[in-house]
Amino acid sequence: MHNDCHICRAEGFSARARVEVRAHVGGRSVLATVIRVKSGLLGDQEASLSEAAWARLSAQEGEEIIVTHADPVDSLGHVRAKIYGKSLEKEAINEIVRDIAAGRYSEVALSAFITAVADRALSHDEVFYLTDAMVSVGSRLDWGKGPIADKHSVGGLPGNRTTPVVVPIIAACGVKIPKTSSRAITSPAGTADTMEVMAPVDLSVADMRRVVDAEGGCIVWGGAVDLSPADDVLVRVERQLDLDSEGQLVASVLSKKVAAGSTHVVIDLPVGPTAKIRSPEMALHLVALLEQIANRAGLQVQVIQSDGRQPVGYGIGPALEARDVLSVLRNDPRAPDSLRRRALDLAGALLELVGVVERGKGKVLAAEVLRSGQAWQKFQRICEKQGGLREPVLAPIKQEVLSPTTGIVTAIDNRLLARVAKLAGAPSAKTAGIDLHRELGQPVEKGQPLYTLHAETRGELAYALEFLGRHKEIFAVEAQ
Amino acid sequence: MHNDCHICRAEGFSARARVEVRAHVGGRSVLATVIRVKSGLLGDQEASLSEAAWARLSAQEGEEIIVTHADPVDSLGHVRAKIYGKSLEKEAINEIVRDIAAGRYSEVALSAFITAVADRALSHDEVFYLTDAMVSVGSRLDWGKGPIADKHSVGGLPGNRTTPVVVPIIAACGVKIPKTSSRAITSPAGTADTMEVMAPVDLSVADMRRVVDAEGGCIVWGGAVDLSPADDVLVRVERQLDLDSEGQLVASVLSKKVAAGSTHVVIDLPVGPTAKIRSPEMALHLVALLEQIANRAGLQVQVIQSDGRQPVGYGIGPALEARDVLSVLRNDPRAPDSLRRRALDLAGALLELVGVVERGKGKVLAAEVLRSGQAWQKFQRICEKQGGLREPVLAPIKQEVLSPTTGIVTAIDNRLLARVAKLAGAPSAKTAGIDLHRELGQPVEKGQPLYTLHAETRGELAYALEFLGRHKEIFAVEAQ
Known part of the structure; x- marks a missing residue:
């Protein structure tokens, strides 16, 4: 005004x-x-x-x-009570979440709420109430009876694009897996961004239902489905603060799964110094909380801790990740083994969790479904139903980044790599990103490429190179 | 963009x-x-x-x-550490305060800081470091040797306009009192707003020095002096959250006093259910913290707890408060006794604190200086030096608010009264506000006026009346 x-x-x-x-x-x-x-x-x-x-x-x-x-937002009184050290009752948390979902909280108020619940400030009861409240303010999908499988990865480990491999394996085994995925918020690619390189993902609930009815699975963007609107509001402010909040993380993950109508969920938890979960102690505490709250929310959950010390696969960025996904599905001998193994671990665990096979036999079945081409067939049919399979193309501009020394790769900084991929244009430039040539423990000689930058414009390549000039520590290469 | x-x-x-x-x-x-x-x-x-x-x-x-x-704001790491329960070292607090004063914190980051230090989350050491850091990022005035007197009132009790009475009493006794005051942020009048009705307050540091050199005292707006720029940034977000933060309050008050070059400070602490300090327990804890931190910061401080159950004086709003101030200074028999007594309490305590009189004799001296007209003479000279004394005028539109019942006034809601005065136009409409006709414990008959609304436009009067229609509980009148 x-x-x-x-x-x-x-x-x-x-x-x-x-x-x-x-x-x-x-x-x-x-x-x-x-x-x-x-x-x-x-x-x-x-x-x-x-x-x-x-x-x-x-x-x-x-x-x-x-x-x-504006009328004063009464539920802010509950936020203040929490800041003063009080516990919140179910109805207080309901009021807060309703007001957040309705857009009644200013950024300042959202930040105060996020700060008040950060770290481990929420009790088990409060985390459960928060999960429940987040479900109740959004839409909720119903897929009828029978186990509804789902997966989730915590924290954006670059290239960790297992969903497009896991979903067709599970669906090919006759288990329903109506997967909704997110677009990147601060990462170089979300699963929805990568999947969109191969097929349309922007489906209505009715279209999603048609695909799942026909093929038993889908991989669509969750944004159109409005599963946890309060979480969508919070996530924007959370990213700005970069605060670890165990209770908020658990409520966010589990509320979306309950709202999506899932019953059996495998959660991938990468642990590493530059992953979201940095230590085994953090992981242990989080796993216990996830399992207990999932249990109260009526979800069957299994958490799998995985190696979060480096990216998964070769590519970082929508098109490069799609290329990796397709090479795994097609049993290409050059497919990245890290992506293949991780997808089979998750698919195997999920097959066991829903009871298709007994404990210990899931991975063998998943590997067979992948090897036989059944997964690839299923993936193609899902893509066709979503609007048609597309082949990824690669970027017009490429530049190798060379090792300054001879030695062994001893550390890779996931966060800095993600930043470089974003500066190069990912995810809005679909073909931009990073193609990795070395992983942890591998030898490299001075002048050999560690990775290749992919970009769609010279300007974006220059941004990425300028950043690299200031951050030599992305790859640690130590002489033996 | x-x-x-x-x-x-x-x-x-x-x-x-x-x-x-x-x-x-x-x-x-x-x-x-x-x-x-x-x-x-x-x-x-x-x-x-x-x-x-x-x-x-x-x-x-x-x-x-x-x-x-923007480069990431490194000191946010310290804010996160505090949220995770760690104590902050002196240098960490310095970095945070420097970044806040430099405008590097977003609203979201400011809110997280304010939430992290809310309630009693700061240790004594942290409060002292915060006070010290707030002083060091702003300007600091130096008035040479000798005691420099000052006063402060915590929380905006409506009408509590003692400063223009206290300053001339102290200055008339030969004690230097270069007073900087604030304008209203959320209240119907700040001391600077009320003083401005009687004389210019928007003085440069050089002009302020000229007034103080000549008369020993002044009452000017502190905004031009840049005494605690970090506090000015924080206060805006604090008001939105309405969080009690003892450490932040103490650091805010004391940093401004140190920066103003004061050495002896009397602090008025109104306690009452609708005052900022709501209970004797809160007051006791706050007094102890104020005294300890003041001591470490090299300030002589005396805190005086006062009655915060109702407004002080009759008027609420710049011109109505100025009228009350002038009637007290002129020994008008119709002057509000509550304002007169409170000003004498504070002036007396301050005279004792700086050592002009021995303990127990301050109030008698203050009363004599007021009664004899010396205070009124001094006030007129200060106003002349600041640019000329002006007489307040009253509002063109008035409307009485009548008691709906016969009985005794048993409670008055300070916060709702302040809101009504603001809706009526205060402080930007200088003559708008409220003129009280009853105080706690006084009898009133049905149909007698409890107070009169003053406004400059019919529209603003209508806003205030509409609010009154929805809030009948501002005055509690109980039958005997």
Whole structure:
């Protein structure tokens, strides 16, 4: 609103005041933060809105709006109580989550909530209430009877793209696996981004149901399905703070699984110094909490700790990861063994969890389904049903990054590698990213390539190279 | 920036990304949050800035700017450590406060810091380090040798405008009292707003020094003096969260006193159910902390607990409070006794603290200086030196609010009263506010006025009345 707008002044809408905006009496409303402008962008009694607010209000340009001081958000009292060290009851957590999902929390209020529940500040009861509340404010899918399989990977280990391998194996074994995946938020690729290189993923719930009815599985973007809207709001602020919050992580993962209608879930938990879970102690504590809350939420969950010290597969970035996925599914001898093994571990565990095979036999069955081509056949049919299989193409611009010394690769920094891939353009430039040529423990000679940068423009390649110039520590190569 | 701006896309400046904006290479920079627009407000390679950013960059319209991803704010690591339960060392707190004062913390980061130090989360050492760090990032005034007197009131009790009475009493006794006061942030009047009704307050440090050299005291707005810039940043976000934070409160109060060059400070601590300090237990704990930290910071401090159950004086709002102040200084028999007594309590304690009189004799001296007209003479001279004494005028529109019943006034809600005064236009409408006709314990008959609303426009009066219609509980009147 304009600084001199007389409504703004009379109502006392100071900069950053929280206001309620209504398109017409009785209509839908949004809570907004006032930004005041002095220039001629807006006139007296004019206001402009964010895209999100336009959409939510279904407002038309030129329409009259009603702007009032927002009522105080009562559930913030519960957040304050938590900050003062009190435990939260079920109904208090319900009120908080409802207000968050309704967009009633400002960024400042969201940050206070996230800080208040960070680390291990939530009791088991509170984590369960939070999980339950997050499910109840969103949509919930129902796939009828029978086990509904699902998987989840905690933390963005670059290249850890097991889903497109696991789903067709499970579906080929006759187990339903209606998988929803996310796009990248801060990583160089989310599963939905990688899958989109090979097939459309932006399906409605009805289309998703059609694919699952026909093939027993799908791999679609979860964004259109609105499974845990409160989590979607929180995640944006969480990333800015980079706070570890065990309770929030567990509630986030499990609420999405319950909302997706899953009954049996295998969770991949990479552990490593530059992974999300940095130590065995953190992993142990998290596994216990995941299993207990899953149990209370009625989910069968198995957590598999995996090697999080380095990326999985060769490629980082949507197209390069898709290439790896296809090479594994096609039994290409050049396929990355790390991706193949990890996908089989997860698929095997899931087959055992749903009871298709007895304990200890899952991986053998998964490997056979992959080797025989059944998984590849299933994957092609799923892609066809989702709108058609597409082959990934690679980037037009490539540049090798060479080892400055001769020795053994002793450490790889996942976080810095992810940053480089993003600077090179991933995920919005689908073919951009990194193609790795060495892994931990392998020898390399001075001047041999450690990895190749892929980019779609010279400018983006330059950004990535400039960053590399300042961060020599991505690969540690030590002389023997 | 525009959604389609190719720099925005190539650099990956997503909505709400934190970026550094520089007016030219080597020039001053600001950290900013990216807002992306889709409309024609901005073109490709155009950006618009907030008023604060324009001022800070000294940028000219049409000038070229350099926008880059902001470096991560390293001191956020210390904030995370605090959230995880660790204690902060002196240097860690220095880094946090430096970054906050430099505007490097986003609202989300500020909120996390405020939440992490809320309640009693800071140790005595941490509160002292915080106080010290807040002083070191701002300006610091030096008034030469001799005691420099000061006062402070905690929490905005409506009408508690003792400063313009205390300062001339102290100065008339030959003790230096260079008082800086604040404007209202969320209250219907700050001391600077009330004082401005009677004389200019927007003085430079040089002008302030000239007044103090001549008269021994002044009452000016502290905003131009930049005494605790980190506190100014924090206070804006604190108000949104309404979190009690003992350590933050103590550091805020004491850092401003040290920076103002004060040596002897009396602190007024109103206690009451709708005051900032709600219980004797809170008060006791806070007094102990204030005294210990003041001692370490080299300040002589005396805390005086006072009655915070109801407003002080009759008027709430700049002009009405100024009227009360002048009636006390002029020994008008209709002057509010509550304001007179409280000002004498504080002035007396301050005279004892600086050693002008022995213990127990301060209030008698203060009363004599007021009664004899010396305080009124001194106040007039201070106002003349600040730019000239002005008489307050009252509002053109008045409306009495009547008691709905006969009985005794048993409770008054300070917070709701403040809200009504603001809706009526205070403090930007100087003459708007509330004139009280009853106080706690007094009898009132049905239909007699409890208070009168003052407003400058019919619209603002209507806002206040509408709010009153929804909040009947501001005055509790109970039949005997």
